[in-house]
Amino acid sequence: MKHPALLFFLLMVVISVSAQKKIYILTDLEGVSGVYKFAQTREKDSPLNIKACEYFMDDLSAVIRGLKDGGATEILVIDGHGNQCVIPHMMEPGVKYLTGVPRPTVYWGLDSSWIGMVQFGAHAMNGTEDGVLHHTMSSKSEKKYWYNGVEVGEVVQVATIAGYYGIPTILVTGDEAVCRETKHFLGDACVSVAVKKGIAREAAILYPFEETRKALYEGARKAMEAIPECKPFTMDIPVKGKMQYLQWDSEASEPKFLTKEAVFNDPRNILNF
Secondary structure (H helix, E strand, O other): OOOHHHHHHHHHHHHHHHHOOEEEEEEOOOOOOOOOOOHHHHOOOOHHHHHHHHHHHHHHHHHHHHHHHOOOOEEEEEOOOOOOOOOHHHOOOOOEEEOOOOOOOOOOOOOOOOOEEEEEEEOOOOOOOOOOOOOOOOOOOOOEEEEOOEEEOHHHHHHHHHHHOOOOEEEEEEOHHHHHHHHHHHOOOOEEEEOEEEEEOOEEEEOOHHHHHHHHHHHHHHHHHHHHHOOOOOOOOOEEEEEEEEEOOOOOOOOEEEEEEEEEOOHHHOOOO
């Protein structure tokens, strides 16, 4: 062995890289503790929205602390709600946060180096009667999506794009309806944490913040342990997609109901109708 020191160094590099536990968090606002009406999510910088973003940051911090204590070595938070939610002075140390729009890509930085996807503050698909603020991509245009004949919501859309890179979804947080949706599509290995129970689209049984944040912390720790059991979510290729939505015209008294169809050979494009 001519260069034992070099070989030892390379071995240490391989071990170090393999020991990295990188977690990618995609956030939303509707599934956060204390959020139950659209006025909290749509009217940026209104008093209700500012408070909702504070709830968001405290919930998120609980998840981050749980992931770290569960062994996560690197965490990237993608501010996924349209109006953006990240409050800089409330950020957890040692974590990177991406906020602001527009961006080069929706899933910035996503590649096969991440070992787990977390969907934080998620909501149920459009039409879920007990789903708090239920919608899929747009509540104003009431979008609905089908892939290979199966209607799905954002939980599956995100899981599919992560699955392309071999990344399993390990944790979904939101209301009881989105937790049920998660189990149905992603299986029991994926951890879900309910922070409220929907009664109608803008009505919910809320749980005290002390309780939800404890549950979020414990769920995140459990999700790190569950990674070996979680499998990347995939769809059969090519994916046959259909989207239905309402198109509003200022001159018309009623919106138009439209349908688009497309075939996707690359699952990363399933939102591109």
